[in-house]
Amino acid sequence: MRNDWGGQVLPHPTGRRPFIGDVLGTDGARPLQSTMRRAQGLGPIFELKVFGQKLVFVGGAHLAALMCDEARFAKGVAPAVDALRDYVGDALFTAYDDEPNWRLAHDLLLPAFSRSAMRRYHPVMLQTVRELFDYWPSTPEPVDVARDMTKLTLETISRAAFSRDFGSFENELPHPFVAAMVAALKAGRRKGMLGSVPGGGLLRRRIDRANAHHVTYADGLLxxxxxxxxxxxxxxxxxxxxxxxxxxxxxxxxxxxxxxxRHQILTFLVAGHETTSGALSFALYHLSRHPEALARAQAETDAVLGPDPDAEPTFEQVAKFRYLRRVLDESLRLWPTVPAFPRTPREELTLPTGHRMRPGDWALVLTAMAHRDPAVWGEDADEFDPDRFLPERSHGRLPHSYKPFGTGERACIGRQFALHEAVLVLSRVLHRYDIAGDPDYTLQITERLTLMPERFTLTLRPRIPAASAASSPAAVAEADAVPDDGPPSSGGCPVAH
Structure with a gap:
């Protein structure tokens, strides 16, 4: 894939070697996190050279916002995304802009995420949460958060996508289809990293052969x-x-x-459970580390749901959890579960950094870095503060500075699905349980298709909602600020397409 930027050499880490480029210092298991570490001091745009492949990254918020200008830039195709086409073809996420199936699928599926459609999905989401609560007493404590949020979100999206139950809460081992899907995606990720490696073509063919039975099984089932x-x-x-x-x-x-x-279903299954389970896991991590935020979140659930720990939010009530929504937004700011998206210019242009960029050249906008740029988010940008997203603090912030799931028309067809599900789940968990994390735990992040906390556990204790919280002036005022039929505010979504 051509990405030579006309032979320009961009800022890059020290230690570049002939032939292998910047391979040394890259953590193959955590490439994003190692790239973020190596990018310190390199400025808003930088490159890594991996054998013959130039990888260009944008980490500065202002330059990232410029690349979200749809009049001047479009979705690019990075190696990892291109490799997934072997598995999901020209589905929403992997299709090129000029492929007819993208526009056709996009237009046909828009009604699937309308307000009336969301009402149909609401009972499905409530049912999967009930099954999670039935499952937790049968598991040893503390609970594995990423595992259980993944079970939950997979069941939700599979039932909403094609009315299929994978039995995630009845079986400790995942359904064979889930195992096949995950294996195929891991294979695609590995293939994307091998494009410029000497002998990469041979290695890619070996991966295809080793993974063929997984692909055959998943394709056949669908x-x-x-x-x-x-x-x-x-x-x-x-x-x-x-x-x-x-x-x-x-x-x-x-x-x-x-x-x-078939390709679209696979895309929704993957994107619709991986991203939302990661967002929920990061949100629960941050709440477990910030007692004041946890107390505010639980006070809000008590104000909306009342003193019954088994109360379930109505469709209209989900929009009233404004603080929970800010918790999600802030969690996705710090660790967007889809941490980058590729952009390419529609015409040749010169960036503010002085670099020339032509159609076919692409850069990965690293939202995981741009979301922490002190020039936009302040000197405390690395700190967890849900109130950053209060209207009065968001007013005047750089447009396009918050992009947890991509940008433009190719971004978020399922935004409301993800937000509705995540807020609903958080409200029920926090209303029913007091949560506590291991005080000795240090956040570790695994990089699979998306980002996810690794080995993060919680101890759950049944909670009696505070009856007085239902009349708390602050909680009631914020909940009542949203009309009963008001939609959640815009934000992330399960399908960056």
Whole structure:
């Protein structure tokens, strides 16, 4: 993939070697985190050279915001994304801008995330939380947060996508389909890293052969599911699969073929559970480390839900959890679960740094760095402070400075799904339980398809909601500031497409 930037040499870490470039010093298990460490002092744009591949990164908030200008920039295609096309083809996330299936799928699926559709998903989300609460007493304490949030979000998205239950709470081992999906995605990530490595083509073919049975199993299961739903006759729109099977484009009359439907389902399964489970896990981590924030969050749940620990929020009440939403926003600012997105210019241009950039050149906007730029977020940018997202503190902030799941038309088709689910889950967990983390735990982050806290556990204790909190002036005032039918504010989503 050409990314030579016309032969320009951008700032880069010291220690570059002939032939291998900047490979030394890169942590293959945690490439993002090692890149962030090595980027210190390099400025808003820098490069790493890995054998013959130039990887350009943007970590400065102002330059990242410039690259979110849709009139001048478009979605680029980085090696890791391109490698996933072997698995999910031209689905929403991996399609090129000029591929017709992207526009077709985007337009057909927009109704799947309308307000009326979200009302249909709300009972599904409540049911999976009930199953989580039934599951926790059967597991040893402390609970593995990433494991259990992943179980929860996978069940939610699979039921919303194609009304399928994977039995995540009934079995300790994941369903074979889940194991196959994860293995295929790990293989795609490895292949993306091998594009410029000598002998990389051979290694990629070996990975394909080793992973072929996983791909065959996952593809076969979904193909059978699609065929079964088609055989049922006139499809309904109870889930994403029904919408894709039964809908035609309102203008062209085109429909998605079965292969692309399979690719879209895989994309929603992966993106819809990985990102949301990571966001929930990071939010719970930060709350467990900040007692004042936890107390405010629980006071808000008590004000909205009342004294019954088993109370479930109505669809309209989810929008009233304004502090919980700020907790999520701040958690995604510090560790966006999708930590980067590629951008390429529509025409040749000169960046404010003086570097020339042509169509075909791409840079990865590192939101995990841009979200911590002190020039935008202040000298305490590394600190957890949900009130950064209060309206009065957000007013005047640099536009496009907060992009946890991409930008522009290719960004967030499922935003409301992710936010509704995450706020709902947090409200129920914090209303029902007091949570406590291991005081000796130091945050460790695993880099799989997305970012996730590693080996983070919580001790849960049944909680009696404070009856007095229901009349707390601050909590009530904030909850009542949102009309009963008011939507959540905009933000991240499960599918950066």
């Amino acid at each position: 193909d059978d599911l699609i065929a079964q739903r088609r055989a049922e006759g006139e499809p309904d729109e109870r889930d994403l699969l029904g919408i894709m099977l039964g809908s035609a484009h309102p203008v062209s009359g085109q429909r998605l073929d079965d292969l692309n439907i």
